[in-house]
Amino acid sequence: MKLLITGGAGFLGARLARTLLSRGTLAGHRLDKVVLADRVAPPADLVADPRVEARVDALLAQAAALGHEGYDGVFHLASAVSAECEADFDLGLRSNLDSTRALLDGFRLAGRAPRLVFSSSIAVYGPDPAVPLPAIVTDITLAAPQTSYGTHKLICEHLIADYTRKGYIDGRAARLMTVTVRPGRPNGAASSFFSGIIREPLAGIESICPVAPDVSHPVASPARTIEGLIAVYEADRSAFNGRTAMNLPGLNVTVGEMLAALEAVAGKAARARVRFERDERIAEIVAGWPGGARAPRAARLGLEPDASFADIVRQYIDDCRQQPNADQTLKGLQP
Amino acid sequence: MKLLITGGAGFLGARLARTLLSRGTLAGHRLDKVVLADRVAPPADLVADPRVEARVDALLAQAAALGHEGYDGVFHLASAVSAECEADFDLGLRSNLDSTRALLDGFRLAGRAPRLVFSSSIAVYGPDPAVPLPAIVTDITLAAPQTSYGTHKLICEHLIADYTRKGYIDGRAARLMTVTVRPGRPNGAASSFFSGIIREPLAGIESICPVAPDVSHPVASPARTIEGLIAVYEADRSAFNGRTAMNLPGLNVTVGEMLAALEAVAGKAARARVRFERDERIAEIVAGWPGGARAPRAARLGLEPDASFADIVRQYIDDCRQQPNADQTLKGLQP
Numbered sequence: 077m078k079l080l081i082t083g084g085a086g087f088l089g090a091r092l093a094r095t096l097l098s099r100g101t102l103a104g105h106r107l108d109k110v111v112l113a114d115r116v117a118p119p120a121d122l123v124a125d126p127r128v129e130a131r132v133d134a135l136l137a138q139a140a141a142l143g144h145e146g147y148d149g150v151f152h153l154a155s156a157v158s159a160e161c162e163a164d165f166d167l168g169l170r171s172n173l174d175s176t177r178a179l180l181d182g183f184r185l186a187g188r189a190p191r192l193v194f195s196s197s198i199a200v201y202g203p204d205p206a207v208p209l210p211a212i213v214t215d216i217t218l219a220a221p222q223t224s225y226g227t228h229k230l231i232c233e234h235l236i237a238d239y240t241r242k243g244y245i246d247g248r249a250a251r252l253m254t255v256t257v258r259p260g261r262p263n264g265a266a267s268s269f270f271s272g273i274i275r276e277p278l279a280g281i282e283s284i285c286p287v288a289p290d291v292s293h294p295v296a297s298p299a300r301t302i303e304g305l306i307a308v309y310e311a312d313r314s315a316f317n318g319r320t321a322m323n324l325p326g327l328n329v330t331v332g333e334m335l336a337a338l339e340a341v342a343g344k345a346a347r348a349r350v351r352f353e354r355d356e357r358i359a360e361i362v363a364g365w366p367g368g369a370r371a372p373r374a375a376r377l378g379l380e381p382d383a384s385f386a387d388i389v390r391q392y393i394d395d396c397r398q399q400p401n402a403d404q405t406l407k408g409l410q411p
Numbered sequence: 412m413k414l415l416i417t418g419g420a421g422f423l424g425a426r427l428a429r430t431l432l433s434r435g436t437l438a439g440h441r442l443d444k445v446v447l448a449d450r451v452a453p454p455a456d457l458v459a460d461p462r463v464e465a466r467v468d469a470l471l472a473q474a475a476a477l478g479h480e481g482y483d484g485v486f487h488l489a490s491a492v493s494a495e496c497e498a499d500f501d502l503g504l505r506s507n508l509d510s511t512r513a514l515l516d517g518f519r520l521a522g523r524a525p526r527l528v529f530s531s532s533i534a535v536y537g538p539d540p541a542v543p544l545p546a547i548v549t550d551i552t553l554a555a556p557q558t559s560y561g562t563h564k565l566i567c568e569h570l571i572a573d574y575t576r577k578g579y580i581d582g583r584a585a586r587l588m589t590v591t592v593r594p595g596r597p598n599g600a601a602s603s604f605f606s607g608i609i610r611e612p613l614a615g616i617e618s619i620c621p622v623a624p625d626v627s628h629p630v631a632s633p634a635r636t637i638e639g640l641i642a643v644y645e646a647d648r649s650a651f652n653g654r655t656a657m658n659l660p661g662l663n664v665t666v667g668e669m670l671a672a673l674e675a676v677a678g679k680a681a682r683a684r685v686r687f688e689r690d691e692r693i694a695e696i697v698a699g700w701p702g703g704a705r706a707p708r709a710a711r712l713g714l715e716p717d718a719s720f721a722d723i724v725r726q727y728i729d730d731c732r733q734q735p736n737a738d739q740t741l742k743g744l745q746p
Contacts, residue, residue, distance in 0.1 A: 242559070
């Protein structure tokens with residue numbers, strides 16, 4: 077089979093590609109070709125795989141052409157992140173709405189109806205004064221996004237549902253919880269600190285937490301997130317029971333509990349590198365997000381949250397140890 | 412003030428224009444100019460008003476230019492209807508999504524932040540197997556549209572909410588119930604028969620009802636609908652309590668009750684002109700719509716449903732009597 081991953085050079089896209097290439101199959105079909113479409117080139121290990129092809133360009137510029145390349149399956153992960161969309165309205169519209177629309181129309185016009193998984197987000201929920209957000213959101217909580225990013229994700233979910241209803245694609249939307257711990261540097265996402273307060277201390281660097289320790293949030297490890305995306309791809313259409321958007325499982329955890337897990341796994345010195353300094357802009361966005369989530373439909377696909385935040389920290393440490401720069405990324409870890 | 416009405420030559424747009432021109436003010440401001448944008452020219456009585464200007468072109472072609480014409484207020488009513496969108500996917504995308512987006516971006520780039528009322532629809536609701544549609548929908552019922560038309564309306568609601576949040580417009584979305592009795596000929600809307608089974612018998616013409624008599628639906632008269640659109644325009648921002656989309660009130664009535672009201676107002680002979688002949692395509696679309704609605708937020712703006720369906724029939728008859736062709740449109744009315 078021929079698979080397209082948009083955002084395929086990004087953190088999740090590249091990890092998904094590695095996982096799938098290592099499995100060799102998806103939904104019972106052998107992966108013959110995996111095309112990674114992104115603004116930047118994919119990591120070298122992926123480019124070295126003979127099954128991988130890179131398409132380096134803005135998605136909007138290449139979406140129509142991609143539609144006609146005969147894909148059997150698609151993971152559409154490319155997206156501008158929340159703080160980027162708040163800072164640059166046009167960028168958000170272009171990257172998150174227009175690109176998705178162009179991609180969907182490309183598939184519609186090509187007429188092959190590929191299976192497509194869209195990475196939506198828990199950011200579709202928001203605090204609507206008329207409809208208080210429940211402490212724990214589920215698949216049937218009324219979506220009322222309070223950011224452009226969440227708005228675009230929700231709009232794309234509905235486009236995908238309608239294109240699917242018409243038979244132009246076999247689309248599914250997986251609402252990702254906040255993925256943590258992300259490697260690398262902070263990105264423009266308002267949720268970036270959820271990774272930063274673990275990643276930076278482990279690297280021996282000070283980190284600032286912009287929200288209070290009692291802020292609760294549903295998170296998922298990269299491995300569980302990738303597992304969820306693949307399960308949503310492989311699920312039978314009937315598993316969606318009429319809805320194409322499905323919440324992935326999240327571990328509901330407070331910032332304080334995250335830091336306690338950091339201390340338990342990595343020691344007091346690591347924990348001491350985090351200090352609290354409120355950032356109004358970030359705190360306001362995060363205040364609009366749910367404090368927790370439950371995902372009974374995902375559970376029926378066998379998907380469960382990470383067992384503990386300590387597990388998530390250990391997963392990050394294990395990931396780092398497999399990279400050549402582990403001496404830097406784990407500099408702050410007590411031996 | 413300078414007001415734009417898109418779809419201004421249509422049934423609701425022209426009626427809204429007449430109502431407003433007759434009042435002379437909107438939200439306390441004198442109406443100096445009313446621009447009617449539509450694919451077709453507005454009715455002659457409107458063109459004759461010195462305050463009226465027509466902009467005859469597809470909305471998509473003129474949306475960007477309209478954005479820069481310095482409107483203080485906008486009623487955005489232009490839309491392809493449900494059956495049209497089901498029959499022609501591209502038409503629906505272009506007329507209902509792309510046109511709205513172009514209009515919103517026109518206002519955003521012009522930087523005047525006009526007040527804007529968008530005519531959304533009860534079609535944003537649909538029967539999602541995972542979330543059974545309640546017998547009576549309200550403002551906080553989870554929207555799960557099952558038609559392209561409903562999908563586009565919901566998407567536009569969310570775009571308008573986000574453009575409003577960013578201060579680019581002062582947007583509000585009024586979810587219209589099914590407007591009946593519409594004059595003229597059947598249109599492409601799946602809901603067209605809700606008017607046809609009253610209008611045609613009154614004109615002495617046979618009419619076919621494509622759904623069963625026990626099908627229930629929330630309807631509103633043209634006058635109540637116009638009243639609702641104006642009230643939503645004139646409402647203080649705070650009345651929306653954070654949500655920009657508001658259900659207008661509907662009278663919950665079955666097809667059987669509608670026909671009983673027809674008989675009560677217009678006589679047995681009129682009722683006898685309606686026969687039931689199921690149309691699967693229409694029945695399937697209508698089965699996806701709510702059987703009833705409640706609108707407590709609209710009630711707080713002083714908006715109530717029509718008192719009875721007989722009142723709605725009488726309103727239609729009174730409207731016809733004010734037209735020169737009443738001898739034709741009311742040919743079937745017993746004297």
